[in-house]
Amino acid sequence: MTKPQAVTAAVVIIGNEILSGRTRDTNLPYLATELGKLGIRLAEARVIPDLEAEIVGAVNECRRRHDYVFTTGGIGPTHDDITSPSVAKAFGVALKRDARAVALLEGHYGPGQLNAARLRMTEIPAGASLIDNPVSLAPGFRLENVFVLAGVPEIMRAMFDGLKHQLLGGPPVISATVAAYLAEGTIAKGLGELQSRHAELDIGSYPFFRGGRFGASFVLRGTDPLLIEAAAVELRALIRDLGAEPLDREPA
C-alpha cells in the first residue's frame, strides 16, 4: 500500500520579534493543527526577518514547493510592515491602492482618520483577492497559492477561519498516541519493525522527562483509522512485552 499524494503547505512567519525571542509564536501550532484537520500537511515553516530580500526569497521558494503558502505578520501600518510590497515583488506584480480595501477602512475609521499610514494597509498586489479581517478590518490577501495573513493571533485565526473553505485538502490526517515510561533505546528495535510493517503510517517517537523518569510518546499518523488502530494494538503489546504499561497519553 502506498501513501496517497499529500497536499502540502508551508508557513512563513515574518517578524524580527520572533527571531529576537521577544515574542513566542503561536500561529505555527495553530495553522499546523487546522491544516491537518483539512487534510493539508504542513511540510515546512520558516521564520524570517522583516527584510524584503528574505521575504521575496522565502515566498518564492515555498510557493514553488508546496500547494499552499501562508505568511503571517508585517501587514500593519508601521514602517516595519513590508510584507505586501515584498510579496508583490516576489510575484513581479505592481502594488496598487485597492478600492475595496479603502472602502473597508473608510467605514472603520472615523472621518479624517484614514491617514497615509493606514492607507498603506490598502496597498495590495495587483490581481490579489482580499481576505476578510473581521477584527480590525484591514484585509489580508490571496495571490495564487499564497495567503498573506496578519501576525496578531486573534486576527490571523479569524482570517484563516474565513478563508479555509477555499482550501482543497486530501484525506484528513489522524493520529493515535501511545505513551510509556520506557527508554527509547529499549523499544527502538521493535518500534522500527512496527514502522516497517506499517509503511502507510508515520510512526514518531518523542521522548519526555517527567518527575525524574524518562519515557516516550509514540504517535501513529495516517489517514485510515483502522490501520492506525491495528498498529496501536501491536504497539501496546510490544510495550507490555518490554515490561511497561501502555498509556493513552503523555503524562502531564
Add this chain to the structure above:
Amino acid sequence: MTKPQAVTAAVVIIGNEILSGRTRDTNLPYLATELGKLGIRLAEARVIPDLEAEIVGAVNECRRRHDYVFTTGGIGPTHDDITSPSVAKAFGVALKRDARAVALLEGHYGPGQLNAARLRMTEIPAGASLIDNPVSLAPGFRLENVFVLAGVPEIMRAMFDGLKHQLLGGPPVISATVAAYLAEGTIAKGLGELQSRHAELDIGSYPFFRGGRFGASFVLRGTDPLLIEAAAVELRALIRDLGAEPLDREPA
C-alpha cells in the same frame, strides 16, 4: 553611524511533531534569547520534517549563509532519528562509530544495555567534536559551524550551556520597550520618522489587543544603551503628544 557587521545564526528545528502541531516548540525562543545575550543575532529559523533531503538542504543553505547553525532534534535511538547521518551527508563525510561516545554510553547504561539502537547514538560524522549531554549522556556534536543538539528542551539547554563558551559574538544586542494604548496607525508616521533619525537602531512595532482595546509595544534594539535611551525619550514624548501614556511594558 553604521551598524557593525552582525554575527548571525540560524536554527533548524527537525521534527514532524512540530509540523503536525502535536508539540509546541520552545527551543527557538530559548536559543533566540541566549544567542542575543552573546551578541549573536538569530537571523533565520526553519522547521523541517525528519527527511534526509530536507535536512541536507536546510543545513547546507544555512551553514553557508550564517556564522553559526544550531539544529535541534533527531539524534535519539529510534528509526525516525536521522539527523546525524543526514548532517554527515550534508558535509560529504562518513558517519563513524565514535569511541568517545561509546565510552560515555557504556558508563551510562548497565552491562548488556548498550544495544544496537543505542549504539546508533554513537555514530558521529567524521571530524566532529562532541557536545556534552549532562542529562542523558548521548552527545551532540559540532562540525565546523554547525552544532547538532537534542530536541528535548532540558537536554538542548544543558548542551547549549556547555558549548556557548565556543561562540564568538559581537556586542550584545539590548532593547528597550515602550508600550501604549495607541493605534499603530496613529503613531506610524512619527514612529517612522523616529526610525529614520535613529538608523543605528531597529525599531519594531507590535500591536496587541487587551481587554477589548488595541495598543502596541515599540521595541528599540541596538548595541549602545545611550542611543537606545535617547530614542526612548523621544518616543515617550511622541506618545504623550498623541494623547496617550507611555508604559514601560506591554500590559499583561
